[in-house]
Amino acid sequence: MYIEPFGVERWLSKYETVVDYNLTSTSIMPLSINELLEITGEDKDQVKEDIFSLKLSYGVIEGHSDYLTGVASLYHSLQKEQIISTNGGVGASYLTMVTVIEPGDHVVAILPAYQQIYSVPESIGAKIDYLFLEKSPSGYVLDMNKLAALVTPKTKAIVFNNPNNPTGDVIADEYLEQMVEIAKENNSYLICDEAYRGLTHNIGFSTSVADLYEKGISLGSMSKAFAMAGVRLGWIATRDETFMQNANIHRDYTMITTGSIDEYIAALALKHKDEVQQRNIEITQSRATLFKQWLDSEPKLSYAPFKGGTVALPYFDSTLSSEEFCAKVIEEKSVLLMPGFVFGLDKCFRMGYARESEEKTIAGLNRISDFLAKLKQ
Ligand SMILES: Cc1ncc(COP(=O)(O)O)c(C=O)c1O
Structure with a gap:
């Protein structure tokens, strides 16, 4: 391929x-890990003992419950059953695309963005329409009329990246809500790479598509807002049950589990997320x-x-x-x-x-x- x-x-x-x-x-x-323990106030000896005595087994297939619960707490309307543990944000994005996109599907990609969200669908054989954000003195603007014109009932998904890499822009809630309306009218998925969610300069956690829309799929990561790219953990968060079932079928073929030591450390950071x-x-x-x-x-x-x-x-x-x-x-x-x-x-x-x-x-x-x-x- x-x-x-x-x-x-x-x-x-x-x-x-x-x-x-x-x-x-x-x-x-x-x-x-030392700095993490200092920030969180966790008992160093206990954490050391926990890690050293961990059995190096596969761990829990769907992800350790503490990790999934910690991730779910980053959303307003999600439970741990609505989180899929993945190998990094890249794993989340790849798994989502191979689950949702089939050859010939129509996708609308909002650019610029992290390349994964459009090059993977392209390689699967999707027909992609690209819509560039427009630079303005107040930030980057998404032309909603152009988006509405591109999205049709045949559009499988709208894909974008917010907060954005490479612009550093964050889409305001009123525009996100308009995007949801357009996706909803056409029954399309709204897939957002939210790897930088938690780092919006004035508010921290900005609004997620998974909270706004039943077919919103949020792709998250421990690498950016939690500053621990080395644990190689990410996640998919969504309320869409059909997607969850299909993603788990694909997941069995690509990762089985995400690793007990990594999940332990990530769960600890999430417990002390503030x-x-x-x-x-x-x-x-x-x-x-x-x-x-x-x-x-x-x-x-x-x-x-x-x-x-x-x-x-x-x-x-x-x-x-x-x-x-x-x-x-x-x-x-x-x-x-x-x-x-x-x-x-x-x-x-x-x-x-x-x-x-x-x-x-x-x-x-x-x-x-x-x-x-x-x-x-
Ligand atoms: C927008 C975006 N998504 C995903 C990733 C990949 O993150 P991870 O380290 O979690 O695989 C990156 C890495 O730079 C990124 O910028």
Whole structure:
């Protein structure tokens, strides 16, 4: 089965180990188990004993009950039976697409977005209509009239990513509700990659499609809002029973279980979600402020406001393509940025501002400033 190479991952794997500064990572400074225990106040000896005495069996097929309960608590209207444990957000997205999409199905994909949500349906043989978010001084705008015109009763699913990677935008509730109306009128699934949910800068957890709509499917992850990409855990959350049954049939063929040690650690973080979230949102907010100040001081860059997640999408003023621009920054300054072309965009690059220490972030930004100062327009 042919699938389009994953642009972001290809670029990262080529360069991320050879640069001095990675200023495009979408993670937050990762937690260690020690730091997690300090934040949560859990008894270190007890946790050590729990982990060391865990039997290294498959664990529970549908996922450990504490993990599923913890995930369900991130939604207003869901119980643990409405959560499927997966190998990361990528596992959640892949499993959802192979469950829902069949060759010839019509899908509407809202771009830019994390590539998985459209390249996997494309590889399955879906017919996809793409609708780009439009950049405006207040953020990114989804033209609802265009969306309503594209979605028909033949549309199996509308797929999108909110909070958005690569723009850092968050769709306001009134627009999400309009999207639900359009999906509902056409009996289409509304599938949202919500890996950055929990990191909306002013409110933390933004509204989920799984709470808004019976056929809303939320794809979640421990990697971003919980800063623990190393546990490789994610989830699917939905109230749609038919989907749940079908997804579990597919899941048996691809993962069996997600791993007892990982689930134990994730469940512990979810039990203390407020404390963990506070640590992560504080880092995100303070880096976002620093990053905005830097952007405002760079006359050759422009940007739309970023409101959530850990990334933003600055535009540059130059004859260089996004690939040429980022290749030069790597070559001349050893700083890694993500070129817009991997998202179907040009004259822009994605930056991630929460992964490095403040000191390293500033040092990396200074190198980009040097580069921009010599950049011909
Ligand atoms: C929007 C989005 N979804 C999913 C993922 C994959 O996350 P995970 O580490 O949980 O597999 C990423 C990773 O960058 C992402 O940005």
